Amino acid sequence: MSNLDQKINIFPNKRETGNAAGKALEDCIVKLQGVKDKVRIIFAAAPSQDAVLNYLTKSTLIDWSKIVAFHMDEYIGLQPNAPELFSSYLNKKLFSKVKIQEVHTINVHNGISEEIERYEKLLTKTPIDIVCLGIGENGHIAFNDPPVANFNDPEVIKMVQLDDACRMQQVNDGCFDTIIDVPKTAITLTIPTLMNGANLFCVVVGSKKSEAVKNTLSGVISTACPASILTTHPNCTFYFDQKAFKKNKDFINAL
Numbered sequence: 001m002s003n004l005d006q007k008i009n010i011f012p013n014k015r016e017t018g019n020a021a022g023k024a025l026e027d028c029i030v031k032l033q034g035v036k037d038k039v040r041i042i043f044a045a046a047p048s049q050d051a052v053l054n055y056l057t058k059s060t061l062i063d064w065s066k067i068v069a070f071h072m073d074e075y076i077g078l079q080p081n082a083p084e085l086f087s088s089y090l091n092k093k094l095f096s097k098v099k100i101q102e103v104h105t106i107n108v109h110n111g112i113s114e115e116i117e118r119y120e121k122l123l124t125k126t127p128i129d130i131v132c133l134g135i136g137e138n139g140h141i142a143f144n145d146p147p148v149a150n151f152n153d154p155e156v157i158k159m160v161q162l163d164d165a166c167r168m169q170q171v172n173d174g175c176f177d178t179i180i181d182v183p184k185t186a187i188t189l190t191i192p193t194l195m196n197g198a199n200l201f202c203v204v205v206g207s208k209k210s211e212a213v214k215n216t217l218s219g220v221i222s223t224a225c226p227a228s229i230l231t232t233h234p235n236c237t238f239y240f241d242q243k244a245f246k247k248n249k250d251f252i253n254a255l
Contacts, residue, residue, distance in 0.1 A: 004217065007237045010245045014205040018051020021203045021239040025052065025132065026059050028199055032129055033066050038101070040068045041130040042189065042197060043094065044142075045086035047173050048134045048205050050093065057097040064098040070123060072133065072142040073188040074106035076159070084175055106187055112159055116187065120156045123193065131197035135204045137172070138165040139212040139225035143188035149226035153190035160188050172208060191229060200236035202227075207243040214247040 011017040032039045043049075056062065074086050081088060087105035095103050104122050107115055133141055140149070145163040167182040176182045194200070204213055215225035217238075222228060230236045 004231055008217070008245075009237070009239050011239070011241055014048075014241050015051050017203060017205055017239050017241045018049070019055050021201055022052045022055025022059075024237065024239075025056065025130070025201055026061055028130060028201075029067070030061050033063050036066070036129070038066055038068050038126075039129050040070070040126065042070045042072050042128055042132065042194070043090055044072055044133045045089040046134055047175070048203055048209075049132065052132065052201075052203055053090075053093045057094060062098075064100045067100045068102040068104070069095065069100050070104050070119075070128075071106065072131075072194065073186055074108055075183040076108045076112065076185040076187065077183040080109050108187060112187065116157050116159070119187075123156055123189070128193075128197040129199065131194050131200045133194065133200065133202050135202065135209060135212050135216060135227040135230075136166055137169045137208050137212055138163065139215055139227045140166055141191065141194060141227050141230065143186045144191050144226045146224050146226060149191060149223040151191055151223060151229055153192050155190050156193050157187060157189050160186055162186055169208075191226060195229065195233055198235060200230065200233055201239070202230060202236060203239045204244045205241040207246065209244045210247045213240060213244050217248055 009020060011020055029039055071086055071090055075084065078085055106119055110118065135141060138145055143160050143162060143166065145166045147163055148160045162184055167179050170176050170182045171179055212225065212227060216227040216230065219225055219228055221232065
């Protein structure tokens with residue numbers, strides 16, 4: 001973790017944070033497209049990603065015909081095409097705005113076990129080049145909440161129970177009106193699947209994430225804060241706004 005401060009970027013607000021992460025993503029994609037026919041990217045779906053995705057949709061440098069897109073988690077129990085689905089979010093914010101070669105979304109209405117098998121085959125066909133992710137209020141990455149997180153998970157993708165802190169975050173984010181409306185189960189890519197990505201871009205904004213960010217950067221590497229494992233990845237770069245970063249005095253020199 002000696003060079004962790006070199007991977008930390010802090011900006012005044014959500015928009016500047018997202019734009020900086022978007023520019024870094026764009027640079028990485030363009031570089032990879034110079035040497036690869038296809039660039040395989042896993043996208044996160046959350047309001048914290050809005051500015052990042054907006055930047056990417058306006059890029060004139062990315063060749064979207066060389067992109068193969070995945071996403072990292074999905075609710076179980078919502079109606080097909082419900083706006084709260086993460087696939088719906090990504091379609092609205094990104095996939096419908098650019099001409100991507102391949103888009104692979106998780107469809108829980110296919111049947112859970114069948115969909116897990118199908119998506120696993122797609123994910124493991126060849127390595128993942130880029131993972132775009134955030135950190136939850138409870139420290140989760142994707143839907144790997146502390147009670148179900150496993151740094152050595154044998155599964156590639158699995159069904160999980162969502163803890164109450166995770167479900168409350170969805171209300172705080174404005175995605176649902178009340179916690180009663182938030183599904184209790186979901187499908188998620190596991191932590192090893194995310195960590196196997198060659199390049200990770202982690203974007204975290206807002207004061208409600210500040211404790212999780214502190215635990216990620218300064219705490220013990222533990223499934224009590226699943227995101228803490230990100231600090232061990234050789235190519236994980238963090239993008240925080242000042243509100244999310246405010247509790248990390250140990251890294252004040254990184255500013």
